[in-house]
Amino acid sequence: xxxxxxxxxxxxxxxxxxxxxxxxxxxxxxxxxxxxxxxxxxxxxxxxxxxxxxxxxxxxxxxxxxxxxxxxxxxxxxxxxxxxxxxxxxxxxxxxxxxxxxxxxxxxxxxxxxxxxxxxxxxxxxxxxxxxxxxxxxxxxxxxxxxxxxxxxxxxxxxxxxxxxxxxxxxxxxxxxxxxxxxxxxxxxxxxxxxxxxxxxxxxxxxxxxxxxxxxxxxxxxxxxxxxxxxxxxxxxxxxxxxxxxxxxxxxxxxxxxxxxxxxxxxxxxxxxxxxxxxxxxxxxxxxxxxxxxxxxxxxxxxxxxxxxxxx
Amino acid sequence: xxxxxxxxxxxxxxxxxxxxxxxxxxxxxxxxxxxxxxxxxxxxxxxxxxxxxxxxxxxxxxxxxxxxxxxxxxxxxxxxxxxxxxxxxxxxxxxxxxxxxxxxxxxxxxxxxxxxxxxxxxxxxxxxxxxxxxxxxxxxxxxxxxxxxxxxxxxxxxxxxxxxxxxxxxxxxxxxxxxxxxxxxxxxxxxxxxxxxxxxxxxxxxxxxxxxxxxxxxxxxxxxxxxxxxxxxxxxxxxxxxxxxxxxxxxxxxxxxxxxxxxxxxxxxxxxxxxxxxxxxxxxxxxxxxxxxxxxxxxxxxxxxxxxxxxxxxxxxxxxxxxxxxxxxx
Numbered sequence: 128x129x130x131x132x133x134x135x136x137x138x139x140x141x142x143x144x145x146x147x148x149x150x151x152x153x154x155x156x157x158x159x160x161x162x163x164x165x166x167x168x169x170x171x172x173x174x175x176x177x178x179x180x181x182x183x184x185x186x187x188x189x190x191x192x193x194x195x196x197x198x199x200x201x202x203x204x205x206x207x208x209x210x211x212x213x214x215x216x217x218x219x220x221x222x223x224x225x226x227x228x229x230x231x232x233x234x235x236x237x238x239x240x241x242x243x244x245x246x247x248x249x250x251x252x253x254x255x256x257x258x259x260x261x262x263x264x265x266x267x268x269x270x271x272x273x274x275x276x277x278x279x280x281x282x283x284x285x286x287x288x289x290x291x292x293x294x295x296x297x298x299x300x301x302x303x304x305x306x307x308x309x310x311x312x313x314x315x316x317x318x319x320x321x322x323x324x325x326x327x328x329x330x331x332x333x334x335x336x337x338x339x340x341x342x343x344x345x346x347x348x349x350x351x352x353x354x355x356x357x358x359x360x361x362x363x364x365x366x367x368x369x370x371x372x373x374x375x376x377x378x379x380x381x382x383x384x385x386x387x388x389x390x391x392x393x394x395x396x397x398x399x400x401x402x403x404x405x406x407x408x409x410x411x412x413x414x415x416x417x418x419x420x421x422x423x424x425x426x427x428x429x430x431x432x433x434x435x436x437x438x439x
Numbered sequence: 440x441x442x443x444x445x446x447x448x449x450x451x452x453x454x455x456x457x458x459x460x461x462x463x464x465x466x467x468x469x470x471x472x473x474x475x476x477x478x479x480x481x482x483x484x485x486x487x488x489x490x491x492x493x494x495x496x497x498x499x500x501x502x503x504x505x506x507x508x509x510x511x512x513x514x515x516x517x518x519x520x521x522x523x524x525x526x527x528x529x530x531x532x533x534x535x536x537x538x539x540x541x542x543x544x545x546x547x548x549x550x551x552x553x554x555x556x557x558x559x560x561x562x563x564x565x566x567x568x569x570x571x572x573x574x575x576x577x578x579x580x581x582x583x584x585x586x587x588x589x590x591x592x593x594x595x596x597x598x599x600x601x602x603x604x605x606x607x608x609x610x611x612x613x614x615x616x617x618x619x620x621x622x623x624x625x626x627x628x629x630x631x632x633x634x635x636x637x638x639x640x641x642x643x644x645x646x647x648x649x650x651x652x653x654x655x656x657x658x659x660x661x662x663x664x665x666x667x668x669x670x671x672x673x674x675x676x677x678x679x680x681x682x683x684x685x686x687x688x689x690x691x692x693x694x695x696x697x698x699x700x701x702x703x704x705x706x707x708x709x710x711x712x713x714x715x716x717x718x719x720x721x722x723x724x725x726x727x728x729x730x731x732x733x734x735x736x737x738x739x740x741x742x743x744x745x746x747x748x749x750x751x752x753x754x755x756x757x758x759x760x761x762x763x764x765x766x767x768x769x
Contacts, residue, residue, distance in 0.1 A: 330522075332520055332524035333524055333526060335491050335511075335520075335524070336518070336520065336526075336587075337526075338490070338491065338510065338511040339489055339490075339511045339512075339517065339518045340512075340537050340538035340541055340587070341512045341538055341541030341543035341544055342542070343510070343542075344510075346541075346542065354528040355527065355528055
């Protein structure tokens with residue numbers, strides 16, 4: 128006998144849900160798979176039509192990504208002698224030799240410094256501000272919170288010109304510090320609002336208990352509130368990192384050399400040679416840090432749940 | 440352990456006067472119970488002593504030192520909250536260690552271990568020490584909460600209905616245990632409760648609060664036998680004191696308006712006839728609900744009596760309490 132249950136979905140509903148998930152996964156994963164696959168194609172395979180599903184994988188894209196190469200005359204190549212390493216052999220097929228490293232490594236490092244730096248700063252300031260807004264009687268609290276949120280109500284690029292002029296005046300153009308400060312400013316509204324919500328959820332009784340147990344306000348915050356806010360801090364950090372990691376418009380406008388991040392650099396790889404595999408390789412590697420960061424923090428997303436410890 | 444003195448302490452939240460000119464001395468080593476209905480200011484009084492709230496007026500003295508303006512940590516008080524507030528990210532052992540590891544105490548490791556195993560044994564949580572605090576039952580959580588106070592040697596223990604969330608059996612066991620620990624340590628305890636058995640059995644002194652004001656302070660016996668008002672008289676005693684118009688029985692003083700009769704102040708077998716409306720057998724005693732001129736009266740009778748609804752019973756007062764029209768004792 129079959130009976131209707133409010134909690135157990137029917138077979139049809141399960142199938143429908145399954146199909147939706149599979150379709151969604153295909154739609155979102157296809158470009159990713161395409162990029163990763165293109166990174167291992169030769170330039171000819173990358174632009175072949177119809178697109179090649181089966182192809183001979185090569186690391187050419189990755190070699191091109193990390194090196195600069197010079198074309199040589201056959202006589203000059205003769206003089207140098209046979210290629211010594213696997214990557215020398217790859218470039219020699221095109222009568223070229225490696226003349227030095229490309230700037231990808233530097234740009235990637237810039238992205239790491241600026242992305243993680245601004246994420247750390249956004250979380251650090253955001254947590255303190257959120258705690259103050261959550262626990263203290265701040266004058267004009269609601270107005271201040273609204274003001275903080277209102278900075279998000281326009282696309283950040285709308286203020287690009289004033290920021291560009293400010294940065295030039297302050298000497299912050301094309302500096303790591305400048306980019307960290309800029310991304311922190313954009314992320315702060317998000318982190319303050321998200322974290323305030325998480326801290327509001329932590330009952331104040333814990334801090335009161337800690338105060339009576341002999342701790343100062345700050346120690347109570349550090350020992351009792353922070354460990355329970357890890358869930359919120361982890362998810363907020365992921366949001367902040369994704370924004371500053373992927374940000375393109377300001378990076379194009381405000382950086383050109385020293386502090387240039389990877390997003391504005393990757394398109395420049397295309398150059399004249401239409402080197403799509405190198406672009407794809409650069410993009411693939413660029414995805415890794417955020418993925419690793421998210422996976423590392425994933426366990427915190429499930430931890431520190433205060434469920435059941437306080438009787439309401 | 441120390442004496443705690445409140446002198447003219449007041450606290451207002453917005454328009455509500457939570458605590459009104461309370462003056463009270465909790466003697467060193469005393470077990471003081473605060474009684475009063477919800478909103479009488481019991482919890483606020485505890486929080487004022489703990490330093491979680493600052494008084495608007497008056498002084499609070501702990502061990503001879505005025506503590507107004509000092510932080511809770513500096514006051515060396517231990518508090519058990521009504522809502523058990525175990526740190527959910529810590530194990531039971533870490534919860535118990537928490538106050539001992541505070542920057543104020545900095546207890547050596549060996550001493551911490553000794554005290555924790557001692558307290559854990561007393562509260563019967565020694566087999567749960569390495570559990571996450573969120574894996575405990577409500578009763579276990581509250582015992583850990585009490586344990587977190589007991590591992591310290593504070594000037595005063597503040598307990599806000601610590602047993603109210605426990606089941607009856609555990610409550611009576613812990614009541615005896617708490618009293619034993621208090622007597623053994625010579626601890627000063629200020630204890631908030633609704634439960635009159637807790638008040639009568641544990642307290643050396645009882646303070647009765649009404650709308651933020653302290654209306655009477657004395658030994659449980661004084662409070663029970665000599666209440667200053669009908670309000671105080673109603674706080675202690677089960678079944679509750681019968682408050683009747685003075686006209687029901689003869690012999691009242693001139694300005695009395697209300698006669699107060701506790702069950703044991705009702706003599707049976709002589710006097711006026713009352714009708715039995717209901718009989719409750721409680722095993723060791725029998726409660727008899729009576730009707731006298733439309734006034735409901737509850738009294739106790741020998742459980743071997745065979746009263747039934749509709750019977751009549753002669754009753755008269757013995758050493759009753761008289762109150763005036765405003766409820767003040769005469």
